[in-house]
Amino acid sequence: MSAEIITIGTELLTGGHINTNVSYLSEKLTSLGIETCFQTSVGDNYPNLESVLSEAIKRSEIIVVTGGLGPTADDITKQAVSNVLKTRLILETGIVSKIERFFKDRKKEISSNNYNQALVIRGSMIINNKIGTAPGLIIERDQNTIILLPGVPRELKPMFKDTVSKYLKKKYSKNLVIKSRTLRTFGLGESVVDEKITHITEKCSNPCIAFLAHATEVDIKITAKAGNQNIADSLIADVETQIRNALGDHVFGADDETMEKIVGAILTLRNKTIAVAESCTGGLISNLLTNVSGSSAYFIESIVAYSNEAKIKLLHVSPQTIEEFGAVSSQTASAMAKGIKELASTDYALSITGIAGPTGGTSQKPVGLVYIGLAHQSGIDTSEHKFFGTRDIIKQKASQTALDILRKYLINQA
């Protein structure tokens, strides 16, 4: 069975308004084993709404409609649905008295258009709205189940959870469980990830595999359908093992495991500490590391040494090194890592120096050129990188790369 979500409201079409209902409903339907195939938004416009409703009842079994149940003239949902289904609206006296009580309780005056909300589609089931005055409706007609809900998220969500979810589970759930797991990779582009695991994805339909490329990582989402939780888990685990084998340590985590959480977990486990000397990333590495709750156990201090003077004075980089090789150089990165590790007396230290742009680049040292240093028990490793993008993206990529270098060093020490 497939579902379609229709969201109604002119505010959705003029922009600046994020449609959270559609994301909420899609997620809930997916978890019930119901696949959403179409999402449509239209304004408070009668002919447009009728046309999408007519299309929807032809192609989708379950149709969830949100919005347009208010008391004013531009709330046209019930009228349009009754027209498309060739039925009519009737006044539900139970709702009339509920509306009258609602206004009386709030000592507000009731206006005649409030009674519009007591009109329901003949033969429909009423979904109680505990927060507002607009009831929801469930209409079963031939092959279709049409569910009408108000557009206000704080009304819609409890109505879905308390009534619609139970109704759908009873009617449609064929003991089907849908589970997902997202593997997070770093250091490979989307097309390379695709190519490396194409032998796994191409013969795989359950679980199904989807890619999501972000600025600094490529995610692989594995979604399994099964008769129960255990079978779904084992379907996912099998594919996960194959993908991890194919991609090796490019897979840095799963689901909500960020790079900084993984690094933090290893440092905590081994009771090790870290300090950071940043130049071009301007505090972003430290900010990421300290976004993790409990990071004070391993993160000691960091110095953002933007000026050459700060590199010399705070991190004890020698003026000769900067003069001879430049502030953006492998030698300076190495000296920064040495300096902060000694200063903070930590087990590890990361350093980073580069050109975040958009200005400050030269032909020899272009925007995006970054040197990363890692000081550890047995010395200092440095590496050269070239990143592309805006200042913001270069800072993000450089920070993630530095954390990834630390992560790989730590897992190879295990």
Add this chain to the structure above:
Amino acid sequence: MSAEIITIGTELLTGGHINTNVSYLSEKLTSLGIETCFQTSVGDNYPNLESVLSEAIKRSEIIVVTGGLGPTADDITKQAVSNVLKTRLILETGIVSKIERFFKDRKKEISSNNYNQALVIRGSMIINNKIGTAPGLIIERDQNTIILLPGVPRELKPMFKDTVSKYLKKKYSKNLVIKSRTLRTFGLGESVVDEKITHITEKCSNPCIAFLAHATEVDIKITAKAGNQNIADSLIADVETQIRNALGDHVFGADDETMEKIVGAILTLRNKTIAVAESCTGGLISNLLTNVSGSSAYFIESIVAYSNEAKIKLLHVSPQTIEEFGAVSSQTASAMAKGIKELASTDYALSITGIAGPTGGTSQKPVGLVYIGLAHQSGIDTSEHKFFGTRDIIKQKASQTALDILRKYLINQA
């Protein structure tokens, strides 16, 4: 003329993913005077995509399609569009060489499926993608203009702004100008902002005024429609003056002026410098300050002193101060500001110490308690704050507040 937006991607239909492209595009189309009548989302599913495209070309003049332009097998947009328009795909050699250069520059291996991105619809105009490898396309066919854009927001936005917007303006704009300006406020809740300017908003229909509340600020969007640019600008300017009078220095900037840009602009103008000593914000203030291009002119250095040892050793906070008043105290904040200002020899210094949570709070010093210090020419000011929210939100609110304290000090010195 009416527009339809079609967004493609299975991740949109399974939930947990917010569709920001559709909101961005609707807003941009509205500002061009083009009304969006339908928004549709479908998965990476060939027959479903074909069916919505066929419907769209019947009912909408302008169709903007996002997603499905990647290199992998589930990227089906161009094939589906060419099928619906009964045309075919051809290989564009200019794009081939651009893709090859892209991979060569990044020293990455090109895979055969990357060449899919060089296929274009016969007779289409190519929209250059400066960030990624997928070009966009503009196709004019009979009554329809079909615009294909990648689904990645950081690629889509510059492509829309640089090319599509200009194209649509030239082709469709009918002497109606829609202009918007967003005033950004800090330090007041949405309902207080609303109350303070309700005498302006209630008698105002053109320009119209909308509120947008974020975690750390409340934005006020002023939108005017007029026959030309000058009239629209003067309608906006009149309301802007009234709002600024009502809200005073709570308005910190407009449009893309962030708090850190404003602070940076004042420091640059006056040729002054700043250093930062951070504890609970873990580098976020420094990261924000250095997100501004050109910040190396005024941002000298910062120290993220997470441990007490780092506060004592690096910032010269006396152990007695920490013992007597605690690391989270007005006295420690003051000593941190003094320490970093002397160390960096700057004109100003900010310091911050607090409890970001979720653990580490006590009944006397709860999660969210933060002290901020500002050292300037004539002394050190400290202030106590209590923030609510997750660790992440507390870090954001604390950082914005520190920058706002500096901003207010600077504007009062003027």
